[in-house]
């Protein structure tokens with residue numbers, strides 16, 4: 001199980017969407033797309049200078065920016081994936097007060113962690129975070145490289161780079177969709193969808209100012225959140241007149257149609273409701289009582305649907321069933 005948001009997935013702590021969203025392998029490259037060409041040296045120097053200067057004045061004071069503790073940074077990264085930055089910022093101190101270090105999280109039961117996670121959505125992230133904490137405790141501490149971090153359960157390439165950059169001070173570039181958008185537009189005048197994930201990473205690696213990865217990556221996330229949004233708000237952007245996208249008079253492509261089923265018709269609502277109801281019922285509920293508590297009948301699905309949904313949640317370790325058939329959050 002990984003907490004890493006899929007490409008084009010969740011929200012990174014800088015407030016942007018989490019990693020990815022690159023061009024599909026084999027997809028045709030748009031005319032004028034930059035490919036893997038390195039950024040213009042003079043342009044890059046000017047963009048770096050203005051972005052870093054702006055960040056010194058206008059960077060956001062987010063709670064996870066006051067720590068260099070790998071565990072705290074990891075908690076922030078996981079919390080902020082697919083959760084609004086404001087909600088993640090509220091939950092961050094509360095979660096750390098309850099589970100202040102990997103040892104505390106690793107020794108908690110899944111039920112305890114899931115109870116604390118309620119209101120944040122995507123409960124699998126909570127279990128993945130706990131699995132990562134257990135692995136860190138078992139190996140006797142944090143690994144030191146991106147490759148080793150990415151080998152921990154629940155950590156993918158983006159999160160590994162984020163922990164290495166924001167906690168360990170390493171010169172590596174975590175690339176969420178905000179970072180990719182700012183760099184692709186400003187340095188290449190391109191839409192980030194014209195770049196594969198590997199090309200985005202190469203661009204970010206090439207743009208990274210040596211010794212300033214923390215500031216630079218935080219600053220790009222803030223520029224992407226405040227200005228270089230899917231529909232850019234160029235007025236007041238620190239890159240402004242230097243931006244190739246702006247100079248080309250480019251316009252953002254229309255948003256891609258969502259492939260996922262709407263919340264009201266997907267299982268997500270019911271999955272969340274089952275865990276939420278059981279979080280408030282330490283002794284558990286039998287299946288009919290649980291179906292009534294989550295109003296499963298309102299889903300108007302075929303017979304057996306709710307039982308199958310419970311079986312999937314059980315297989316994922318999000319709920320457990322005792323020998324008598326009573327359902328509860330996992331106690332071990």
Ligand code: SF4
Nearest residue numbers: 227228234237240243
């Ligand atoms: S000037 Fe506009 S397009 Fe260029 S980086 Fe800033 S917000 Fe994005």
